[in-house]
Amino acid sequence: MEQQDYLAKFWLVIGHIPEGKVATYGGVAEMAGYPRMARAVGRCLKTLPEGSNLPWHRVINAKGMISFPEGSPQYQCQRQRLEDEGIIFRNNKVPLTQHLWLGD
């Protein structure tokens, strides 16, 4: 099951994201050792089990914004959670120059 292999690595990297910081899909993919697999990361989060303690809310796209439509409950949920960790929002976007987690 090669698919499960990189999915597991994505989970590991995402779990290493410190509180108050965020990472991009591509960044997670690259840190996991699978460049150009940003969308696979999104797919990974999409198939997350309900009982997982994975901080998926700290993963955003390269634009610094949440990959969900603004009117979506998922968007508000993720944003609320990020702000709760001390991450600020600017025009519905996050200043990556301030919160982006470059790695360990």
Next chain:
DNA sequence: AACATGACCTTTG
């Protein structure tokens, strides 16, 4: 064919 994206390029502040 569709997707929880990224990079490159150009314009604005």
Next chain:
DNA sequence: CCAAAGGCCATGT
């Protein structure tokens, strides 16, 4: 000059 924002095409599942 650097940072941010929007548009178009490329990548891999």
